[in-house]
Amino acid sequence: MTTPQPSDAALLEISDLRVAYPGRGLRARPQEILHGVSLTVREGETLGIVGESGSGKTTIGRAVLGLVKPSGGTVRYRGQDITHASAGERRALAREIQVVFQDPYSSLNPSLTIGDILTEPLVVQGVSSADARSRVSDLLDQVGLPADASERLPREFSGGQRQRVAIARALAPRPRLIVCDEPVSALDLSNQTRVLELLIGIQQRSGVAYLFVSHDLAVIRHISHRVGVVHRGGIVETGPAATVTSTPRHPYTQRLLLAAPVADPVEQRRRRHERRNLARAEHVEAPT
Incomplete structure (x- = not known):
């Protein structure tokens, strides 16, 4: 990985974050999407957030940006509690916290x-x-x-x-933090690589930090210093990117790693079989 090492200073601190969406129907109970997520992004660091569709990873970024209202926990930026920041406070924060969305066309006028x-x-x-x-x-x-x-x-x-x-x-606006929400998933592989290298180069020159959300473990491995793995609304594994994306401890992260395609059909068959076994084991061990 070519990204420089970040400082130890905490830029963004997420503590016990919970987000619930209204249920369907008049008497339906709210559905909790995030169940007590805690993460830290340091100055100049890329923290990768990885998980399957529906895991809650995008909701973390939206809560940081104020696009969804947390039902519990706190979000602190440079020590300031921004969990329930007003519209005026959010406008001021936009100088330092920016976002790059998934679809590069719909996000531009x-x-x-x-x-x-x-x-x-x-x-x-x-x-x-x-x-x-x-x-x-x-x-x-x-x-x-x-x-x-x-x-x-x-x-x-x-x-x-x-x-x-x-x-x-x-x-x-020369921000200190950019939330990247699946910024390369809509691009072909060659453009993915170019955009990732562009982001890495910008970080080297400016020291900007990224909260980088993706479903692709290979993308996360390429750009991140540290990784948080999201499964069913909670963090199941965190650690250095090189460790989490090559020798993960949690069965869910292991399944994500095995889901990455390889050119060898024999190895692909073996990985598919191992992934099914891990899924069965996880289902058996899950509390009812």
Whole structure:
């Protein structure tokens, strides 16, 4: 892994986080999605959050961003409790906490030029037009897009290029933390690698921290310093990325590792068989 080592200072602290969504029907009880999640992201670190669809991993990022309301626990940023931050406080936090979403097209306004998309968050913060234009030029250079990209619309770019624009927009206010919600899952393998290397390079230069959410253990291994594995709304394993993604302890993480495809059909068959055995064992040991 090529990412630099982060500092020991805690940037984001999630303690006993719980999130419940309303149940269906008039008398239905709320359904708890997260069951007491605790995590820490340090300055300049990438914390990878991995799990299958429906595990609750995306809800962690949404709670940090204030897009869902926690039913319990706390979220602290630089020591400040932001669990129930007001709309005004969230606007101020947007200078330091940004997000890159999964779909690089739907997250960009199709009627605005790239220049307008990148200028908008700067103008909101009171940056002058001249300084904003200079910053846009610098951002395009950082993400490897040509200077004339500012005059074009999102539809004129490929998926990988659009995700670079989304990353540039997140970088515009010079944040200290970016929540990356499946940022490469909609891209082909070659573009995935390019975007991951871009994010790593940006971190090396700026020291920004990432809370990186993905269902793909290989992606998490490539970019993360540490990993938290989410299963059924709880953290089942945490540790250094190299350890968790190669010699995991928990049966669920072992199943995630075995689910990764390999070119050898014999090995693929063996992994499939072992994965089924782990799933059966986990089901038998699960409390009723």
